[in-house]
Amino acid sequence: MHExxxxxxxxxxxxxxxxxxxxxxxxxxxxxxxxxxxTHMEELLELFNDISGGIKLEIDVIPVKTACAKCQTEFNPKTMRLDCEKCGSTDIQMVSGNELIVKEVC
Ligand SMILES: [Zn+2]
Incomplete structure (x- = not known):
């Protein structure tokens, strides 16, 4: 139901x-x-098509980025680290990847 x-x-x-x-x-x-x-782009597009009555939706996916809140080191999201490789802090924050921005409406 998330989608x-x-x-x-x-x-x-x-x-x-x-x-x-x-x-x-x-x-x-x-x-x-x-x-x-x-998680499921196709499912999302299908659901959106159903509820919107056929608005054509184009999605630019913004990749997830995480960074250390202490020393600002950015990490490769694929490793999904829970601690900073540089300073050892566990205060890791998501800096992008949670956006929902409408860029154009036609
Ligand atoms: Zn750090």
Missing amino acids: LHLAEDILRKIMEKAEELDQKEITSAKIGLGASRF
């Missing part, structure tokens, strides 16, 4: 953006979406 929530969130954001632009009809939209927010 359905996300699809609804995306649709809501797109509607808000369209309203902001005073745009009555939406045929397509382009968004930036953090990779940590979804």
Whole structure:
């Protein structure tokens, strides 16, 4: 059900953006979406298509990046470290990968 929530969130954001632009009809939209927010892209697109009534959605996936909060060292997300290789701090934060940005509404 995670993907359905996300699809609804995306649709809501797109509607808000369209309203902001005073745009009555939406045929397509382009968004930036953090990779940590979804697991099944195809399922997401399918659900979005269902609830939006056929708005064409283009997604730019924003990769997950993590960094040490202490020394700002960035890590390769593939290693998914829980401690900093440089200073040993366990205060690791996600610096990108959780975004949901509407870039274009057409
Ligand atoms: Zn560090």
